[in-house]
Amino acid sequence: MSKLIAEIKDVLSLHLVTNVLLSLTYYILKVNRPICEYLFDDCFLELKEWEWITFLGCIIVIKGRRQSAFLDYANTACMFAKFLNGVMLFKASPIYGLVYFLAVLLHTIVLPRPVYQGPEYITYFRGPNLQDELERDKRITWIVTFYAAWSPQSVTFAPIFSEISSQYKLDNLKFGKIDVSRYPDVGQKFNVDSSSWSKQLPSVIVFENGKETNRKPFISPKGTVVRYRFTKEGLVADLDLNNIYQKCKQNPLKVRKEKKDEDIAKEKKEN
Secondary structure (H helix, E strand, C coil): CHHHHHHHHHHCCHHHHHHHHHHCHHHHHHHCCCHHHHHCCCCCCCHHHHHHHHHHHHHHHHHHCCCCCHHHHHHHHHHHHHHHHHHHHHHHCHHHHHHHHHHHHHHHHHCCCCCCCCCCCEEECCCCHHHHHHHHCCCCEEEEEEECCCCHHHHHHHHHHHHHHHHHCECCEEEEEEECCCCHHHHHHCCCCCCCCCCCCCEEEEEECCEEEEEECCECCCCCECCCCCCHHHHHHHCCHHHHHHHHHHCCCCCCHHHHHHHHHHHHHHC
């Protein structure tokens, strides 16, 4: 129920509502009197404009197939719709197009898409610390993001990974990050290209029993990087994170015997 309420709040958010209005701007202005009579020569859509709108619908359907969440689909549709709005308004008058562009820019600055700002449970690794941690206790499953501070995709993905870490963290399911722009040798060790033309930033790798079992984006047998769009829902599904979480939850870490003996000895000493 709480998840449904959260989704409803996202749909009714001021960002999405205004985004939809911006996506419908040209249609609203063109067919509603007396606005259309003042701004345009007529108050109906021309055949060519209907063709453009139909073409837009085809693009949205094709691009939207890759979206795993409604909000991602809606924002993708709005992005293409706003582009077409700008073209049609500019065609009617360059002044209209300029005003619309400024409105879209203002919307992006003042009402950006909401992102997760809650707690995160992430270990930030430096240099060889990652390999040491993977080998220290192989009972722990690690999900690690290899990123670069200068990468826009890494910055965009950061709040998504933080939210996932908060939702799925366990004693034996942990999340980590390492900046491969600072430690390129670590990136090379785990086959993550950290160069400025890299198509692998960010990369998310799952380590079970100290070994890699899954990664996104995937690298084909030919060595090519399969393009991947990072969304929370998509990543959870593609990494099979729900099953990993259940498996880890059913097999919690057991306190090592040596530690138990130390605790018993300590209690006797105190008594």
